Amino acid sequence: MYNNCKPMPRLQDTSEEATYRARLRAWLSDNAPSIAKHDVDALKAWQRQLYEAGWLGLTWPAEYGGQGLGFRQQAIFNEEAARAKVPPSVNNIGLMIVGPALIAVGSEEQKRRYLKPILTAEEIWCQGFSEPNAGSDLAGLQARAVDDGDDYVVTGQKIWTSNSLIAEYIWLLARTDPAAPRHKGITALIVDLRSPGVTVKPLRQITGEAEFGEVFFDEVRVPKANRVGAENDGWIVGMKTFTRERANISVSLSVRLQQQFDRLLEGIRGRDVPLDTQQAREVALAYVDSQCLTLTCERLAGRLFGFESSVVKVAWAEMNQRLQEIGISTLGPDAPLLPGGGFDQAGESSSTWGTEALSETGESFENSWQFGYLRSRANTIEGGTSEILRTVIAERVLGLPRK
Ligand SMILES: Cc1cc2nc3c(=O)[nH]c(=O)nc-3n(C[C@H](O)[C@H](O)[C@H](O)COP(=O)(O)OP(=O)(O)OC[C@H]3O[C@@H](n4cnc5c(N)ncnc54)[C@H](O)[C@@H]3O)c2cc1C
CATH class of the missing domain: 2.40.110.10 (Butyryl-CoA Dehydrogenase, subunit A, domain 2)
Structure with a gap:
């Protein structure tokens, strides 16, 4: 009766990129583990496995342990990793912020000393x-x-x-x-x-x-x-941390957003209680907006630099908050405890702690709508608040007069 909300076919892989994507997808499908979010040792081992298989440091120079590839390959990795629901990266700040900044402005000695242990997760x-x-x-x-x-x-x-x-x-x-x-x-x-x-x-x-x-x-x-x-x-060194790697996370965020939307629909269908007109309108509008965001991210994947990445950050953060609010308001009185709203990865995500009600059903608190709703409050603050990023968009992207 319903169509599944699959993202539309991607717009832009060259045949070489398509081959790379297929090889990566097959590897992830064979290797993506299920790891509790707080199991730091297991998360480090997973990062090391990714590194040894050649899937990390994709844009970093080979002499420092990287793969010497382009930003399109990085964007493809981010997208496929999100699609495969791999565990979160334990050294995301090293990989996305410190490593690229050291490559840009670090001394030769610093690059040789610090870059490889970032990739292998030996140093967080x-x-x-x-x-x-x-x-x-x-x-x-x-x-x-x-x-x-x-x-x-x-x-x-x-x-x-x-x-x-x-x-x-x-x-x-x-x-x-x-x-x-x-x-x-x-x-x-x-x-x-x-x-x-x-x-x-x-x-x-x-x-x-x-x-x-x-x-x-x-x-x-x-x-x-x-x-x-x-x-x-x-100040200049700090600004170098706002790199293309960071901008490229938009593509994985948009895949996660689409997965979140699918889980919202599953939850609504599972209840078998019709939505009222206002709720149905909100879900439909959220679908339109999330599709626009997904397509924009796919179009820009690997090509989104500097200040323009603020557009996607603002849109993603507010969209994720909206989806969480819709989940809580449409899934019925027990919505906060239902699974599907939060942290999600391949297989079962067994948390080290959770509410009693959830653990009785084998579900973790981190996978609940309550967790997702509460965690999403930070989305419009972390990595630059929406207010600040709107000013960046007005002044630096649109070129409007500065205050
Ligand atoms: C989950 C999470 C993880 C974080 N991780 C890190 C981290 O690893 N390292 C790190 O250094 N920081 C980190 N931060 C901090 C984050 O960068 C800051 O919270 C953020 O930059 C906002 O700063 P603030 O909290 O001091 O709020 P303020 O700057 O005090 O802002 C308060 C409010 O005023 C608004 N505001 C402030 N100035 C203006 C203005 N000029 N125009 C319009 N509105 C304005 C803001 O938008 C906000 O709504 C993290 C934050 C979160 C939530």
């Missing part, structure tokens, strides 16, 4: 940019790095630092020249989180999880060899 990274008084206004950051012989001495606090509870290294922005204009006195540093004077404390989110933490630095000595780029050039 986090990103220390945000502070309690510097989020959207990143140039207001106050963590200090004071020149002292061969070292900098770092004192201050970072917040909302994803993966800091499992990371060995932090990619840090700190102020080296408080007298300089705000954007000009900042320096980028690699800091070993096991150094004396570092304290990491978990921050619990509304979902109950602690994906991120607070990181405190109390006179932490950081060798000057760990500076990335020139002293006081940290």
